[in-house]
Amino acid sequence: MTNSEHMVVLERQLLLQLGDRLKRLRKAQGISTVDMAERAGISRTTLGAVEAGDPGPSIGTYLRVMSILGIGGELALLAGDTLQPGPAGSAAARSRRARPVVQVRVSTDTSQHQLQDLQSLVLHEEAVRMVRADPSLLHQVQKTLERWLRAGPSRSSGLWKEWQDILAHGRWRKALGRTRRAQELRQASPLTTVLPDTMRKRILAQVGDLKRGVTLGDVDSGEVP
Template identity: 55%
Template sequence: MGTYLKVVSALGIQGDFALLADGVMRPATSNTAAAGTSRDAPLARIVVSADLTRHRIQDLQSLALHEEAVRRVRAEPELIQQAQAVLQKWVDAGDQRSVSLWVEWKDILEHRKWRKALGRTHRAQELRQASPMTAVLPPEVRKSILQEVRELKEGVVLEIAGRVRQ
């Protein structure tokens, strides 16, 4: 459920979801007529899917991968060396198109300025596209995140059902 809430947030519809869930999930208070009924509580069915016509889904995937990578680096600081080694390998290869991004990544890694790459700005998106951070993710974690994004492309259905009141 937490992953879906992140997706809802990334798609910018968390307010709509919160309003819907608030009315469905809040139990009737004991002094209202609704509390004495034996009807089923309402059912909320929410379908969340990504707009495939834009690059938002790719950026959402990149953001999810980077959030997990940063979480892992915070838990295991020695992983930063792995990202730095990958970055240095790229710099040594000499691709001039990405040099400015890699210089910025050197600073991000050295000073742990994660917000620069995890933001929703155009520059943060560019940084994620030239990032060494996914190298710290185990293959199974990377596959799991990619699978979640594939499911989002197909559409995710969230259902909240009430219980029968006795």
């Protein structure tokens, strides 16, 4: 599998790990959500999205929260000139000091539940991107949902009716969160029926890689393995 094929699931899991870490650090430092949101100049809803590893907030929002928690410098190092080669003939280029090496170990909880939820989340995010780009796919999903509802009463009927509202109004966040209700919605979802088999298999393979753990950054070359 190539590096680019890894990135859909890797990027999502990196954000989830970052959000979890920020939440733990905030609690460890005794900072309430109200205080943190005020100090970062964001709403509590946005802070909740950051701590959930949501891709919606900007990188600047993540950086403000990190800075308040005292770890903003770690990302500043990654973005700074210290990781770039110095101009030819400069003191930086002549320096014999080893350049900084940054490695990130990305993995997920090995429990079956956590793996399935990550897989489901990524599949749904990809499906949302597809239906946003192609309205005919949205119509296809709605037709599938109508067929399910016509089949008669089911334990999932209530969730399917909620999906009717999500599809009609584009309320994707209701199904893309990390709440129990969002997880239940994904379990009864018609949305992923539009995904090509090749995309589904690729995402499943990426989740399998995460189960084993993936290291970003190489000691010798600085490249993604």
